[in-house]
Amino acid sequence: MRNSLPKALSIILVLALSLGAFDAQAWGFFGHKRINRLAVFTLPPEMVTFFKHHIQYVTENSVNPDRRRYTVPYEAPRHYIDVDVYGDSAHYKMPRYWNQAVEMYTEDTLMEYGIAPWHVNRMKFQLTDAFRRRDALAIIRLATDLGHYIGDSNVPLHTTKNYNGQYTNQIGIHGFWESRLVELYSDDYDFFVGQADYISNPQLEAWEAIINAHNALDSVLLFEKELTIRFSEEKKYSYEQRGQQTIKVYSRDFSRAYHTMLAGQVERRMRASIKMIGDFWYTCWVDAGQPNLDLLIDGFDPEKEQKRLKDELEQQEERKIKTRDHDPYVGELYDFLKYDDLDFDRFLADHPHLKPQVNLVNKYAEF
Ligand SMILES: [Zn+2]
Numbered sequence: 048m049r050n051s052l053p054k055a056l057s058i059i060l061v062l063a064l065s066l067g068a069f070d071a072q073a074w075g076f077f078g079h080k081r082i083n084r085l086a087v088f089t090l091p092p093e094m095v096t097f098f099k100h101h102i103q104y105v106t107e108n109s110v111n112p113d114r115r116r117y118t119v120p121y122e123a124p125r126h127y128i129d130v131d132v133y134g135d136s137a138h139y140k141m142p143r144y145w146n147q148a149v150e151m152y153t154e155d156t157l158m159e160y161g162i163a164p165w166h167v168n169r170m171k172f173q174l175t176d177a178f179r180r181r182d183a184l185a186i187i188r189l190a191t192d193l194g195h196y197i198g199d200s201n202v203p204l205h206t207t208k209n210y211n212g213q214y215t216n217q218i219g220i221h222g223f224w225e226s227r228l229v230e231l232y233s234d235d236y237d238f239f240v241g242q243a244d245y246i247s248n249p250q251l252e253a254w255e256a257i258i259n260a261h262n263a264l265d266s267v268l269l270f271e272k273e274l275t276i277r278f279s280e281e282k283k284y285s286y287e288q289r290g291q292q293t294i295k296v297y298s299r300d301f302s303r304a305y306h307t308m309l310a311g312q313v314e315r316r317m318r319a320s321i322k323m324i325g326d327f328w329y330t331c332w333v334d335a336g337q338p339n340l341d342l343l344i345d346g347f348d349p350e351k352e353q354k355r356l357k358d359e360l361e362q363q364e365e366r367k368i369k370t371r372d373h374d375p376y377v378g379e380l381y382d383f384l385k386y387d388d389l390d391f392d393r394f395l396a397d398h399p400h401l402k403p404q405v406n407l408v409n410k411y412a413e414f
Pocket residue numbers: 071072073112113126195199
């Protein structure tokens with residue numbers, strides 16, 4: 048791909064690469080796995096044996112929804128909601144229920160800026176139904192996916208259009224907050240969140256997560272800004288070896304200072320995710336009439352399911368390439384990228400529909 052690219056495009060792709068360092072994996076792979084896994088331990092005795100039996104599945108597949116983002120239409124907006132595009136304090140004022148929100152903003156607009164809280168509620172119904180049908184495989188699959196979307200909903204940078212600090216000159220902050228800090232410090236977090244509780248209104252609960260996450264956003268951005276003034280560029284970043292590659296990371300000193308300033312914020316958001324996942328799983332089970340899960344423990348063939356997942360992944364790899372080659376927006380993007388003096392942030396703000404394509408191009412650009 049590299050050799051066939053015009054020079055201007057190559058330059059822009061470097062920009063795209065730095066911008067696209069955000070890959071929309073809230074909590075990173077590491078965090079999602081830890082959160083889903085720990086949620087199992089909040090469950091009551093009637094549920095915990097079944098979930099422990101499948102804990103590896105629930106853990107390893109917690110990142111499947113992110114893998115689907117580039118291949119399944121409508122997948123991407125399920126992971127976030129840019130509440131700030133709807134005005135000041137919109138996270139308090141927006142309609143809570145899907146139909147009311149569609150009426151107010153249209154479905155296209157909602158899909159454009161993310162539907163996380165409504166998707167969590169939709170999955171709540173699907174999981175309840177799976178419990179009701181006593182369909183062991185569907186229960187585990189849906190519970191695993193639901194855990195992912197709940198985790199995402201608790202991440203401050205998943206509630207804003209400035210999701211990677213691209214409007215405030217803080218590009219990279221997304222991965223810094225949700226991956227780097229989690230990997231460096233989460234071993235010391237207290238993950239005892241107690242027993243799962245019944246949720247009387249799952250839709251409002253899904254919004255509660257967005258509200259809490261969004262209220263934490265100011266400090267996420269402000270503290271990084273303040274520290275950037277105190278740290279020189281050389282002190283802010285360092286290089287670490289990952290396998291064969293040397294990668295640029297936020298330095299340990301900078302990470303420590305930021306983590307200290309956040310005063311337990313990452314830990315609180317992780318704990319909230321774990322507790323909320325447990326609460327949702329438990330609520331679905333109760334609403335389904337508390338089926339006896341011990342009878343379902345061998346309800347599906349794990350090897351067959353593993354094979355299906357492997358095939359699905361391979362198909363996704365294939366489709367990704369097709370999506371790139373045949374996606375008309377990629378052509379449109381390439382047309383714009385001819386201009387050397389392009390203001391990339393402005394460009395994306397003016398052409399939001401090209402945002403996913405930038406990530407796509409980034410994903411396949413080889414340097
Ligand atoms: Zn996600």
